[in-house]
Every structure is written in C-alpha cells, then in structure tokens.
Amino acid sequence: MNHIISPLDLSVEELDKLLDLANDIERNPEKYAHACEGKRLASLFYEPSTRTRLSFEAAMMNLGGKVLGFSDGGSSSATKGESVSDTIRVVSCYADIAAIRHPKEGAALVASMASQIPVINAGDGGHQHPTQTLTDLLTIRSLKGRLDNLTIGLCGDLKFGRTVHSLIDALARYENVNFILISPEELRVPGYIRDGVLQKTNVSYREVVRLEDALAELDLLYMTRVQKERFFNEEDYIRMKDFYILDEAKMKLASPDMLVLHPLPRVNEIAVEVDKDPRAAYFKQAQYGVYVRMALILTLLEIA
Amino acid sequence: MLNVGQIYEGFVLDHIKAGKSMTIYHDLGLDKLDCTVAIIKNARSNKMGKKDILKVECDIDTLDLDILGFIDHNITVNIIKDAQIVEKKKLKLPQKIENVIHCRNPRCITSIEHGLRQIFLLTDEKNEIYRCKYCEGKYNKS
Numbered sequence: 001m002n003h004i005i006s007p008l009d010l011s012v013e014e015l016d017k018l019l020d021l022a023n024d025i026e027r028n029p030e031k032y033a034h035a036c037e038g039k040r041l042a043s044l045f046y047e048p049s050t051r052t053r054l055s056f057e058a059a060m061m062n063l064g065g066k067v068l069g070f071s072d073g074g075s076s077s078a079t080k081g082e083s084v085s086d087t088i089r090v091v092s093c094y095a096d097i098a099a100i101r102h103p104k105e106g107a108a109l110v111a112s113m114a115s116q117i118p119v120i121n122a123g124d125g126g127h128q129h130p131t132q133t134l135t136d137l138l139t140i141r142s143l144k145g146r147l148d149n150l151t152i153g154l155c156g157d158l159k160f161g162r163t164v165h166s167l168i169d170a171l172a173r174y175e176n177v178n179f180i181l182i183s184p185e186e187l188r189v190p191g192y193i194r195d196g197v198l199q200k201t202n203v204s205y206r207e208v209v210r211l212e213d214a215l216a217e218l219d220l221l222y223m224t225r226v227q228k229e230r231f232f233n234e235e236d237y238i239r240m241k242d243f244y245i246l247d248e249a250k251m252k253l254a255s256p257d258m259l260v261l262h263p264l265p266r267v268n269e270i271a272v273e274v275d276k277d278p279r280a281a282y283f284k285q286a287q288y289g290v291y292v293r294m295a296l297i298l299t300l301l302e303i304a
Numbered sequence: 305m306l307n308v309g310q311i312y313e314g315f316v317l318d319h320i321k322a323g324k325s326m327t328i329y330h331d332l333g334l335d336k337l338d339c340t341v342a343i344i345k346n347a348r349s350n351k352m353g354k355k356d357i358l359k360v361e362c363d364i365d366t367l368d369l370d371i372l373g374f375i376d377h378n379i380t381v382n383i384i385k386d387a388q389i390v391e392k393k394k395l396k397l398p399q400k401i402e403n404v405i406h407c408r409n410p411r412c413i414t415s416i417e418h419g420l421r422q423i424f425l426l427t428d429e430k431n432e433i434y435r436c437k438y439c440e441g442k443y444n445k446s
Contacts, residue, residue, distance in 0.1 A: 083417050104413040106438025110420060125411045127439055192440050196427060 002300050003112040003119040007133040007170040015137065015170075021304055022138050022288070022295040029062065032294065035303050036065030042095035043069030044087065044111075045122070046078060046102040051264055051286070052122050052131070056099045059293035068095060073103075085114035092116035097301055099131075100124075118300040126160040132263050133166035134296065135289035140220060142288065143259055143281055148174040153214045155182040156224035156244055156269060158189045163263040164224055165193050172201045179205040180214040184243050186236075187226070211244050215253040221246070223262045223269055223282075247271040251279070261285055308342045312387050314361040317372070318380040322346055325356035328375060331404055332367055334360060370398035374405075374434070399426050401434065405443055412439035 003009065010018065025032050041060040045053050048071065057067045070076045077087060084102065088111040091098055098115065100108050101122040108121030108128075123129040141147050152171065154164050158181055168189070171177050179198070181189055188207060189198075198205050208214050215221070223246055228237050246260065251274060262270060262282040274280050298304035320328060325343050334341050339362035349355040360367070364383055372379055373395040381393035401424045407414045414420050414436070423437035434443045 083419060084413065085417075102413070103411075104416060104439075105409065105411050105441070106413040106436070109438055110413050110417070124413075125439075127411075191442060192435065195433075196435075196440075 003108075003115070003121075004130050004296065004300070005109050005112055005119070005121045006128050007130040007166045008173075009130070012173055015134075018134065018292070018295050018299055019138050019141055021298065022291040023142065025291050025294050026142075026288075032063055032298070034064040035298060036060060036063035036301065039063075039065040039097070039301060040095040041065060041067045041069075041297065042091045042098040042117075043067055043071070044076070044091065044098055044100040044102075045069065045071045046073035046076065046100075046107070048072050049101050049123065051289075052101060052129075053099075055286070055289045056120075056122060056131075056293055059290050059297060062290065063294055063297060065096075065297075084110045087111075088115045088119065097297060120296065120300070123162060126162050126165075128166050128169075129162045129263075130166055131289070131293055131296065132163045133170050134292040135285060136163070136167050136222070136261060136263070137170060138288045138292045139261060139281060139285040140259070143284070144219065147171065147177075149176045150174075150219045151178045151180065151217050153180045153182055153211075153218040153221045154224070155211055155214075155221060155246075157187045157226045158183040158224070159187040160227060161224040164189070164222070167222065168193055169197055172197050172203045177203060179203060180217065181205060181207045182209070182211050182214050182244070183207070184209060187243075211246070211250060212253060215250060215258075216255065218254060218258050220259045220261065221254065223260065223266070225262075225265065225267050225269055242268065244269055245271060246274055248273050248277070251277055254279070308344060308359060310387050311340070311359050311361040311384055313363065314339070314359070314384050315364055315367075316382040316384060316389075317358040317360075318355070318382060319349070319352060320356035320358065320379055321376060322352070322354035322356055324376065325358055328358060328372070328379075331371055331375060332369075334358075334367075337362060337366065339366075369393065369395070371401060371404050373397050374401055397426055397429060397432060400424070405434075407436040407439060407441055407443070409436065409439050409441035412436055412441060414438060 060067050084107050097118045099120045099122040100111050105125040105127035108124045112119040158164050259281045342359040344357040346354045377395040382389045383391040403422050406422050424434040427435045
C-alpha cells in the first residue's frame with residue numbers, strides 16, 4: 001500500500017514521473033476525464049480548509065471520480081471520541097483513496113498505519129503538507145524549467161509554516177539549491193528542519209530578518225502567511241502578523257524573472273497591486289495544485 | 305556497610321548515576337514483575353563517588369535492556385548465572401524506543417489519542433537525538 005505522508009515518500013525519480021504526468025494532464029485534460037470512473041475519494045477534513053479540500057475534490061471530479069467526506073472535525077465522529085485509526089478503518093470500506101487534514105501533527109501517519117486504502121496527508125498541524133509541496137515543485141519546474149540551481153527565499157512564518165518545512169525537505173535533494181530564510185527571530189525554522197535537513201544535507205542557507213536584504217539575489221520568493229490558528233497566544237499573533245508585506249516598491253528590488261509564490265490564502269502579506277506583476281505566480285500555482293493532485297490520485301490508485 | 309546477598313540468576317546493573325535507580329526500576333517495568341529486586345542507593349564508588357546498583361533475580365530474557373542504553377549507556381550490565389557473572393553487556397543506543405518516554409509536544413496526535421504507542425526513533429546517533437515517530441518533535445531528556 002502506498003501512502004503520501006511526507007514529501008520525501010517519493011524519490012526524485014518518482015517525483016519526476018509524477019510531475020511529468022501532471023504536465024501531461026495540463027496539456028490533455030480530456031485524456032484523463034474518465035480515468036477514475038467508479039472510484040471514490042474520501043475527503044476527511046478535521047479542520048477547515050477551503051482551498052486544499054476543494055483542490056482535492058476538483059481533482060477527483062476532473063478524473064470522473066466521486067467524493068465523500070466531511071469538512072470539519074465538528075461534523076465527524078471525532079466529536080464522539082473516535083480515534084483517527086478507527087475512522088480510517090471504517091472509511092476504507094467506503095472509498096478507494098483518502099485525503100486527510102488534521103490539526104494534530106502525525107495524524108496522517110497514524111491513519112496510514114491503520115488504513116486499507118492509500119492515504120494522502122492533506123496537512124497535519126504545523127508539520128507536513130506534501131501535496132502543497134508537490135504543487136510548489138510543479139509550479140517551479142513548469143515556470144522555471146528546473147528544480148536545481150535555484151536561490152530560494154522563504155519568507156514569513158517559517159516556524160509553524162508547514163508548507164515551508166515540506167518544501168525545504170523536497171528541494172534539499174537537488175543540486176545547488178540555496179535557501180535564504182527570511183523571518184523574525186521568533187518564527188525561524190524549527191530545529192528538526194535546521195539540524196535534520198539543512199545541516200545534514202549540507203545545503204547552503206542563510207537566515208535574515210529583512211526581506212529587502214535578500215530580494216536581489218532570489219530566483220524565487222516564497223511568501224507565507226502568519227497563521228493565527230498556530231498561535232496559542234493572541235498577542236503574539238497580532239505582534240507578528242504584519243511583519244512582512246510585499247508591495248510594488250519591494251518588487252522593484254527583485255530581478256525581472258523572480259517568481260513570487262504563495263500557498264494561499266494570503267491576508268495582507270502580498271499587496272493586491274503585486275497581482276498584476278507578471279512575476280506573481282500564486283494564482284497559477286493554485287491551478288497547478290489541481291493537476292498535481294490528479295496525478296497523485298492516479299499514481300496511488302495505480303491507474304496511470 | 306550494608307550487605308545485600310548474591311543472586312543466582314538475573315542481572316546486576318552497576319554504575320547507575322546516584323539517585324537514578326528508581327527511574328530505571330520503573331522504566332524497566334520491574335514494579336510489574338514478581339521477582340526479588342534489590343535497590344541499592346548511594347553506594348560508595350571509586351570511579352563515581354556515589355552510585356546506585358540494581359540487583360534483579362529473574363530470567364534475563366524477561367527484560368528489554370535496550371532502554372537502558374537510552375537512559376545511560378555508561379551503566380554496566382552483569383548477567384548472572386549460577387551466582388557467577390557470565391557476561392558483561394555493552395549498552396548502545398536503541399534505534400527505537402516504545403512506550404517508555406512520552407511526546408511532550410501539545411500539537412502531536414499522541415496528545416489527544418492516548419491509545420497510540422509512544423514511539424521514538426534515533427535520528428542522530430552522534431548527538432543522541434530521538435524524535436517522536438508521529439510529529440518528529442525532539443525528545444529532551446532533561
């Protein structure tokens with residue numbers, strides 16, 4: 001049984017194959033329109049997430065499959081005290097594949113250990129979010145033409161931002177990738193990423209506080225939102241939320257072919273005026289998210 | 305000087321850091337066994353000044369000694385048969401520890417699902433770092 005719990009569950013070769021399939025889906029959507037007929041995706045969302053959930057559901061529908069599930073923990077049997085393991089055992093009887101989002105770290109791994117069907121981690125707390133990573137990789141490879149030889153700025157909440165952790169994990173495997181980690185000191189990357197990935201793989205990285213100090217060097221700027229739901233303390237959230245705002249003036253410091261990515265939703269960290277800049281790629285990124293999830297469903301169901 | 309009699313089959317854990325014997329007693333699950341256990345605290349030691357010693361009279365396969373490597377790999381494990389030391393076991397860090405230590409990360413799934421096995425994996429042998437299998441949170445011994 002194959003599951004996707006961490007972005008590293010796919011080797012570089014498997015990843016290339018998956019991204020090739022996603023690009024083929026992009027070029028020939030009609031070829032895949034009935035590929036999952038008769039198949040069901042269980043969409044198990046224990047916390048609200050419009051974007052990821054809709055992206056998964058759209059992906060399954062584009063493949064001709066059906067979707068069932070719940071969109072917040074309050075409407076699931078978790079409120080009655082059912083464990084994740086029991087829920088997935090039951091859901092295995094109803095569906096062919098499951099996407100799970102849960103506020104607690106490690107929940108998707110727990111689900112995969114008990115499941116009879118492939119499980120995709122659609123985000124487990126502040127830990128991992130592999131399908132966002134696949135989306136990011138597909139966007140970068142499609143728009144930049146490569147995943148190696150890149151200088152990547154990661155900006156904002158690098159402590160709780162799971163998209164950032166997953167992206168570092170995945171990109172650290174490519175040649176000559178340099179990271180510039182832009183965050184306030186309180187929101188720097190956690191130890192398990194710094195020690196476990198960056199230092200272990202000898203990837204070059206630098207930590208800076210000011211966005212302006214990094215912009216000119218970047219091939220890619222990955223912005224993130226300071227997420228209210230990751231803070232236990234409202235005061236800390238309010239203090240941090242406006243730390244970085246990317247606007248037209250800052251974009252002038254960047255190179256003409258630097259891409260701006262954002263996992264969305266944004267709050268105010270990218271000014272709306274940046275949307276019309278041709279370097280703004282975050283809405284294209286959402287479209288790539290559907291293609292890559294389609295490719296992933298096909299691969300895990302062994303249809304492609 | 306207090307005298308504790310010799311044992312015929314079992315093991316003697318020597319060179320335990322003074323004061324740590326009760327922790328080890330619980331971590332090894334000795335409280336659940338129906339066998340003779342001698343806990344010697346603050347024994348004089350040339351090497352350590354003071355040390356604790358545990359003498360356990362039971363079948364040596366009953367216990368999982370891996371956990372000792374995690375607690376303190378400087379502990380000497382003497383295996384006793386017919387009242388003689390037949391083997392001195394060298395301790396090493398176990399690759400996996402199950403249901404001995406608990407994840408303290410309030411965001412970890414184990415914080416709400418108490419039926420899950422508490423599993424920690426050795427991720428960095430040099431620095432003796434263990435991480436929770438589920439959330440990858442680092443375990444701090446202190």
